[in-house]
Amino acid sequence: MDAPPREWFDTDYYRVLGVSESASQKxxxxxxxALARELHPDANPGDVAAEDRFKEVSSAYDVVGDADKRARYDEVRRLGPMAGAFGGGGGFGPGGGFPGGVSFDASDLSDLFGGLFTRGRPGGPQRSSTGPRRGSDVEADLTMSFVDAAHGATTxxxxxxxxxxxxxxxxGAAVGTSPRTCPDCRGTGSVVEDQGPFSFSRPCTSCGGRGRIIDTPCTTCGGIGAVRRPRQVKVRIPEGxxxxxxxxxxxRGGAGANGGPDGDLYVRVxxxxxxxxxxxxDNLTVTVPVSFAQAALGAEVPVPTLDGGSVTIRIPAGTQSGRTFRIRGRGMTTSKGTGDLMATVELSVPTDLTDAERSAIEALADATQPAPAAASGGEAEDA
Ligand SMILES: [Zn+2]
Ligand SMILES: [Zn+2]
Incomplete structure (x- = not known):
């Protein structure tokens, strides 16, 4: 017989389902x-607490919803941790057994027997509704200007x-009152039960494993200790x-429960x-218009920088439209360093010519060989 899963000692599946131990299968x-309908993730999108409860309820029904498994579960809980591992005999082989009154915690036993009780455990860690629970992670959107994103901002x-x-x-206790320590478990959240020669601990049913009892729940939060509220969070957005x-x-996400840590906030920028x-x-790109004369003869051309200033670059004679020049260290600064500014020159063709310009260009045309496309009679085409 396989060792029973450790959850069987830790969890009261009847309590999870809100039924008595003598309830019928029906x-x-x-x-x-009823619980599954209420807690189903589709009915509670994004509600982590409901999702956890849904998983607990499903695990509980997985065991006590099956008559055979339920019988074994009941036996394990009646006889203590040794029931499954040693075939229900309740002792260590012939003449064995610990002296009466020795107290064991199920988790201690699992260490003692090298993980005997973790065998056959359902996949993944299970979170209990009674233990400390981390708050949910929360997402928020933030829109920034290009310049603010470059510099970083606190917003x-x-x-x-x-x-x-x-x-x-x-x-979770009403204003003016405070939770009292559970008398049954003395605040530990678990009770030790004697089962013949062994004892084992299980969650205290009086306080639901919390160790505290709230006589008058807070009306604002209904005793949960947390409420859903809009709030503003100051965030530092890094440069770049x-x-x-x-x-x-x-x-800065959702508040944790039962002493668990708060979740994180993720800001999508x-x-x-x-x-x-x-x-x-990490490079910045910019387009710089140049005249035909500048491109043909070479020129010093100002290139704008993101900070509102400019740097001057020298483009050589015969620069073609679309050629890109790298200006080192004038790009985007991030935690990894600073990129470059990539300036692409674009030939700017004048649309309104003065008479003087027109005659100069006509003189240029007369003095110039025809462009290759015109010489071969090809049609000009836009790209
Ligand atoms: Zn208690
Ligand atoms: Zn409250």
Missing amino acids: EITKAYR TVNVTSEVRCPDCFGS VKDGQRIRVKG HVDAHSRFGRDG
């Missing part, structure tokens, strides 16, 4: 169906999430943030396009 199925984002209840400060990048703000500059990795 009553168990009915209770499970506020609007977030709606679970926060510690402002009236009971998370205790990219469009679509997610910035993690540790501990949307960066507006710039009228002049583009971005390619």
Whole structure:
């Protein structure tokens, strides 16, 4: 016989389903169906607490919803941890056994027997609704200008999430009262039960494993200690943030429960396009118009920089339209360093010519060989 899964010692599946230990299979199925409908993730999108409860309820029904498994579960719980491992004999082989009254915790036993009780465990760690639970992660969107994204900014984002209840400060007890220590487990959340020569611990049913009892629940949060509220979170966006990048703000997500840590906030940054500059990795791109004369003869050309200034580059004689020049260290600065500014020259063709310009260009045309396309009689075509 396989060792029973460790959850069987830790979890009261009847309590999870809200039925008594003597409930019929039919009553168990009915209770499970009602809970599953209520807690199904489709009915509670994004609700982590409901999702956890849904998983618990499913695991519980997986065991006590099956008559054979349920019988074994009941036996294990009646006889203690040794029931499954040693065929229900309750002892260590012939004449064995620990002296009466020695107390074992199920987790201690699993260490003692090298993971005997973790065999056959259903996949993945299971989170209990009673233990400390980490708050949910929360996402927020933030739109920034191209220049703000380049420089980084400290700003506020609007977030709606679970926060510690402002009236009971998370205790769940009504204003002016406080939770009292559970007398049955003396605040530990688990009780040790004697089962013949062995004893083992299981969650305290009086306090639901919390170790505290709230006599008068806080009316604001209904005793949960957390409420869903819109709030503003100040976030520091680092310089050089990219469009679509997610910035993690540790501990600013949903409030944790039962002493668990708070979740994280993820800010998804949307960066507006710039009228002049583009971005390619850590490089900035910019288009610089040049005249035919500048391109043909070579010239010093000013290139705008993102900070509003400019740098001058020298383009050589005979520069073709579309050629790109690299200006080192004038790109986007990020935590990894600073990229380059990539300036692409674009031949600018005048549309309104003065008489003097017209005659100069006509003189140029007379003095110039025809362009290759014209010489071969080809049609001009836009790209
Ligand atoms: Zn409250
Ligand atoms: Zn208790």
